[in-house]
Amino acid sequence: MNPDLSTLHPYPFEKLAKLKAGVTPPADRPHIALSIGEPKHQAPPFVTDYLAANLTGLSHYPTTLGTPELRETIGHWLQQRFKLNRAPDAASEVIPVNGTREALFSFTQALVNRHLPAPRVLMPAPFYQIYEGASLLAGAECQYLPCLEENGFLPDYEAVSETQWQQCQLLFLCSPGNPTGAVTPLATLHKLIELADRYDFVIASDECYSEIYPDEAQPPVGLLEACARLGRDDYRRCVVFHSLSKRSNLPGLRSGFVAGDASLLKPYLLYRTYHGCAMPLQHQQASILAWRDEEHVLGNRRLYRQKFAEFKAILGDLCRVELPDAGFYLWLQTPAGYSDETFARELFARQNITVLPGSYLAREVSGANPGANRVRMALVASLEECREAALRIQSFLQSND
Numbered sequence: 340m341n342p343d344l345s346t347l348h349p350y351p352f353e354k355l356a357k358l359k360a361g362v363t364p365p366a367d368r369p370h371i372a373l374s375i376g377e378p379k380h381q382a383p384p385f386v387t388d389y390l391a392a393n394l395t396g397l398s399h400y401p402t403t404l405g406t407p408e409l410r411e412t413i414g415h416w417l418q419q420r421f422k423l424n425r426a427p428d429a430a431s432e433v434i435p436v437n438g439t440r441e442a443l444f445s446f447t448q449a450l451v452n453r454h455l456p457a458p459r460v461l462m463p464a465p466f467y468q469i470y471e472g473a474s475l476l477a478g479a480e481c482q483y484l485p486c487l488e489e490n491g492f493l494p495d496y497e498a499v500s501e502t503q504w505q506q507c508q509l510l511f512l513c514s515p516g517n518p519t520g521a522v523t524p525l526a527t528l529h530k531l532i533e534l535a536d537r538y539d540f541v542i543a544s545d546e547c548y549s550e551i552y553p554d555e556a557q558p559p560v561g562l563l564e565a566c567a568r569l570g571r572d573d574y575r576r577c578v579v580f581h582s583l584s585k586r587s588n589l590p591g592l593r594s595g596f597v598a599g600d601a602s603l604l605k606p607y608l609l610y611r612t613y614h615g616c617a618m619p620l621q622h623q624q625a626s627i628l629a630w631r632d633e634e635h636v637l638g639n640r641r642l643y644r645q646k647f648a649e650f651k652a653i654l655g656d657l658c659r660v661e662l663p664d665a666g667f668y669l670w671l672q673t674p675a676g677y678s679d680e681t682f683a684r685e686l687f688a689r690q691n692i693t694v695l696p697g698s699y700l701a702r703e704v705s706g707a708n709p710g711a712n713r714v715r716m717a718l719v720a721s722l723e724e725c726r727e728a729a730l731r732i733q734s735f736l737q738s739n740d
Contacts, residue, residue, distance in 0.1 A: 346475045350468060351699040358684050364691035371728045373716040374693040376517065376668070378588040380642055380719075383635040386589065386625045396620030403612045405435035409623045413596050416630045421564035424572050431601035432574065434608060435618050435626070437593040439547045439580040443511075444473040446578070446597060449610035450541060451508055453478030459506040463494050465518055465700035465710040467545065470511045479508065483702050485709035492519035492670070496531065507540040515548040515559055518700055518715035519670045520663020528565035535576040541603060544579045547595070548666040550586040550636055551643055559665045563599060574599040585667070586636055587629045594618060594626040643667050646718040646725040653729040657736045669716040670697070674739060679714050689738075690731040 355374060364370070404410070410429035417433075418426040427433050436442035451458050451474070460474035464483035474481050482503060484494030493516075499507075510531065514523040535542050544562035552558055566574045582595035597604065618626075629635075650669060651660045659672055671694075673682040679696035686692050695717075697710030718725050 447473035451477035515665035
């Protein structure tokens with residue numbers, strides 16, 4: 340077997356299962372899961388209706404590159420959403436993928452050159468663990484960039500040494516961040532693009548939470564948008580990853596895309612032809628319908644705004660409820676005397692609510708885990724369940740006063 344498999348860390352939910360083992364929560368309180376970022380809002384009916392009525396695609400092998408119509412639809416959506424100077428070329432700058440998780444992993448395998456000395460991948464911490472696992476299995480060293488409150492929950496790129504930049508082959512961004520919800524500002528994106536040019540590395544921006552934000556007048560900026568502002572319409576050294584999972588409540592459709600620098604996507608497409616990951620034709624057509632409609636996305640955002648407002652109103656007097664720039668996570672600091680693990684275990688034991696300890700989403704950097712003493716709460720359940728969860732957490736916190 341590949342010896343690099345031994346370098347992988349347990350997945351956060353495996354650790355969470357062990358933490359909860361042996362605990363019996365109160366039977367009179369239905370379980371509320373705030374631990375997994377799996378949207379529970381209704382999927383768009385026009386998508387589910389299409390899938391139910393159109394299964395003829397099962398009789399055909401889909402192509403790895405996807406249909407021209409889907410790629411053109413994605414390019415048009417990108418141009419409109421991020422104010423690009425032109426739509427990304429459907430033939431060379433857009434590839435449909437089976438969700439961002441699959442693409443983030445496979446892109447890393449295709450990109451990292453393990454034959455160069457000390458290949459390095461930089462990533463935020465806390466992070467989506469796929470960044471780490473993909474890097475380790477590609478033979479690269481992971482460098483974790485702490486996202487601390489004093490820096491707006493964004494990495495301190497000034498702390499990266501010149502040697503580390505020189506060794507960097509890939510920089511992962513997650514904006515809006517998982518779990519912090521922090522959005523990388525345009526000026527920072529421009530600075531990172533300049534660093535990528537100077538040190539010859541690639542920027543991979545995971546933007547799958549970009550369509551969940553509180554202010555309709557201020558959608559989060561994206562990496563391709565930053566390129567366009569610079570007149571960098573070839574998107575050199577830049578790729579972005581988007582998905583319908585969060586935007587359209589379609590995690591089971593496994594539909595997303597990677598877009599950007601054609602010189603990177605051409606060899607990546609070659610990799611994918613061997614990887615065996617073409618999207619089913621009926622999923623491609625359903626995806627076209629979803630990318631072309633914004634009304635269901637507006638409704639989605641309204642629901643999340645309501646849920647954040649409920650948590651703020653119910654818990655704001657008992658603890659700091661810091662609303663994120665975007666996304667659907669609360670990155671809650673645990674009360675004094677509670678570690679993130681203890682808080683998660685006790686909340687489950689007493690209120691039958693599952694949250695994810697923040698330390699499970701990071702690694703120790705300079706003697707400290709940047710996720711310690713925080714928990715991630717995914718406000719993905721219904722408005723009623725989220726209101727009930729906030730009330731139970733209120734009761735939990737009051738009982739500890």
